[in-house]
Amino acid sequence: MLAWTIYLSFAGALMLALLPKGKNGLARWLALAVAVGGLALAVQGFVAGMGQGRTVLVDLPWVPTMGVHFLLAADGISRVLVLLTGLAAVAGVLFSWNIELRTNEFFAFFLALIGGVYGVFLSFDLFLLFVFYEVAIVPKYFLISIWGSTRREYAAMKLALYSFVGSAMVLIGLLAAYATSGSHSTSLIALGHAGFPVSFQMWCFPLVFTGFAILAGMWPFHTWAPTGHVAAPTAASMLLAGVVMKLGAYGCLRVGIALFPHGLDPWGFSFIGVGSWRDVFAILAVVGIVYGALVALVQTDFKFVIGYSSVSHMGFVLLGLMALNQIGVTGAVLQMFSHGILAGLLFAIVGRIVYERTHTRQLAELETMHLSRRLPFAAWAFVIAGMASMGLPGFSGFVAELQVLVGAWMVKPWWTVGAGIGIVVGVAYTWRALQKAFFSDAPASAHALESEHGHEFAAITWPEVTGVTLLAGVSLFVGLYPRILLDTIEPAVKALLAGGGQ
């Protein structure tokens, strides 16, 4: 049944592309129906899969001469991430309710992107995973370049090229792995048993890991992310930061770590404390955490603050992966889910609720608008989202980051210290943005005073309320009862780390 999330999304995309122009209402409701259908399937798959290991959903021979199969399977990690995609899809449609320009094409590209993402999370054939990974690139380009804002054409091309270069690196690794394993099969299960020579893994792992990590926003290949997130329309930013960056992290885990575990072994020599690819990527992750936080602290554009905070939070995911222990990797997967929800919520507030009404994202201008009085819903929604993203206990971010920090401490305490600095700076930039955008007492400029009396902001619409409630509610629920997800993630992580490829 889970496989139907993919088919439904692509079918929805095709139907929307063929809709005649002008039927905006129909387009919205159709897109919402498809997204809710996908979420329902994801929830059903999640519940049905509780307590199960890896289940194969579809296994059809695709190109028999090369051993390529259309192989879809789900284990705990996949089910959690498919659930995240379902939630992000519904929230994205809700927060795009007001799009009037080429509405049906917008939702067609949106659903095609969602379908590609579902496909990546459910693929267990390396070739199929790569196909879905690349399928997701083109809708992203069009979503940003047609419906985006600041420097959208530049941002869209940068994002497309970075993603494509990353996937080119993965393709080279895929071809090498396929050839080295004897060219029999591209199934992840078979390749996991192939037993590549250590010398091969030593160069193939960093190549594949870096290729996927580019999309995960690893420093220093992260520069596409803030530019892209800022330029993208709200729903696309929610998807990009919320789900698409997780594609990269998922690929790092499912392909990089699972297929080439010996690539992380010590090199035998050590250079300024770095003795293995694991050290390299962990340090890059910590740098990303701190760098993202520090740069977010000095931004003048509200959306850039959130964009850089995404880079910072993805650093936690990569750090957890490099801990390579049960708690660290579990924390990484939970952080993927948590950040997906929270990033979606933050971009929704900044983009849809604030920007569409105030028409500015500059903190200096927002300071003068007294938004806590004029948009109280946005203010308290951002307080919740900001606290959650800072890692306040009670929300999902706390559990995830705690696990990552503990996991990292068990390997090298200095990594945790660095990440901790990132958390402290995270508090700083969140409160700075919160204070400047909503709670500032700066005197209103003459222009702002006029508009305050002149016209009220548009009322908060029901899709916005529903979206905020959905996302904040999920984050709160997982924060208070993390076992709902951890019970599914932990066995899957255990199997992945033990089997070294299942």
Next chain:
Amino acid sequence: MNYADLFRATLPETALEIAALLVIVADLGFLRRAALKARVTVAALLGVAGCGAALWAMQFQGGCWFRLTDPAGPALLGSGGIIAVAQAGILVLTALTLLLLIDANFTRHVGEYVAVVLMAAVGGLLIAGAQDLLVIFIGLELLSLGLYILTAFAKRSGKSAEAAMKYYLFGGMAAAFLLFGFSYFYGLSGSTNLAEIQRAIAATGPSPLFYVAWILVVTGLGFKIAAVPFHLWAPDTYEGAPAPAAAFIASVSKVASFALLVSLSMGWLMPGSAAAASKDAVEGYLRGVYQTWPQLATILLVVAAASMVVGNLAALAQVSVRRLLAYSAIAHAGYMLLGIGVHSTFSGQGSALQFFAGAVNPAIRSSNAVLYYVLTYGLTTIGAFGVVAVVERATGSDRMDSFLGLHKRNPLLAAVLLVLFLSLAGIPPLVGFWAKFNLFAAVLGVSAGPVPFTLVALAVAFSAVSLYYYLQVLKRAYVMPAVDETPIKAHPVTMAVLLAIAAAVVLLGCFPALLGNWIDGLSPLR
């Protein structure tokens, strides 16, 4: 000499020649007073019928080879197997380029145009089946002379004449180089038959003259496929030739040339029946083969790498979509040459025969992958030129800015453009992606040393670069605001052909085994 065999081996060529003569008779004899549209329709349909008849006639060939002396003498022409794949591809692609002629208005000499196209296609068919240097040369010249004429056909356009002049002068010189190289091969071996040349060289070992001859031959053939540094004719020709002619040049001549390269590389890596009887003689002969092949392959690989780099980098700077397609054709030729130029490394130790037996299947897979790539690339290119032709006719130029707002002016055409250009960039689930993946996997399957691996990495990296310039055109079609929103009309037949091509690209991309299994079935996979 068995003339029945000659007739059977050249059945498709004969069908096309008859069709060409019929077209001339019909157009110049019966339709002299008819309107241009009617003449074009009749000529194009007769041409397509000729291609269909040739395809139908291919089933009667029965894999027959025409030899000078029965039963096992040197062969002049072959048929069946890989040759049938290439010939069928040439016929289908020729039919599609003829269908694109339907709404063309660049010439009033329609009958002559279609006849030249058909005769050039005959040249292509000859090349695909040739087993002898002189037959190769005849076929190549028949194809090339036809292409020069086709390039010049738009008599009202100065660009067309200039392009044809450049193509002709360059091509004439390349043909001279080719013939010179062939003459050296004759001198080295005493025969013009491919298999006998290969035997003679394997017996005596490589000599400096042999390498010189090979370089001369690569010059001539490299010109045909527009590989660097023999590519300078391509941008001007693609820009100046009338659109259906450019489509023909970009597709059919590539298929024929690569079929030739495949048969040269297969013939020299996989000799036919070894003449000597004893196992030691066979071993010695095979060792000779493996002494010569690596150096020859290196030359091809250098040309391949240069083509990939220069083609992609030059395309980044183009403003004219036709020139962009030309430089991307150069890049694609580079990728395909990679599939031809790889070879398994034989260390010289152990049994050459066993190594040969082990090296054959991957080499066939590599050749099949090249044929898959060139056939699907030809199909996509014809579609791309079709779209460019429609836009050119409506807006008067093929610059990128003519495509502004295409999604509003003709949404179906814009969708076809999207599918075709993304396929050329190598985005799944379109056939261009599978063709590239198949080719690179086959290359690494043949030999997985550092050199082929680096070249595959280079190819993949430059595919990523190519996405930029394909997206530039798509950006104009879908993203940037239109300056002129009048709808663009396309002839229904043209639209039907373009839609069929786009559908085929999507279908073959989702189910690559459809074409792959047909090629594998026909090729001699042992």
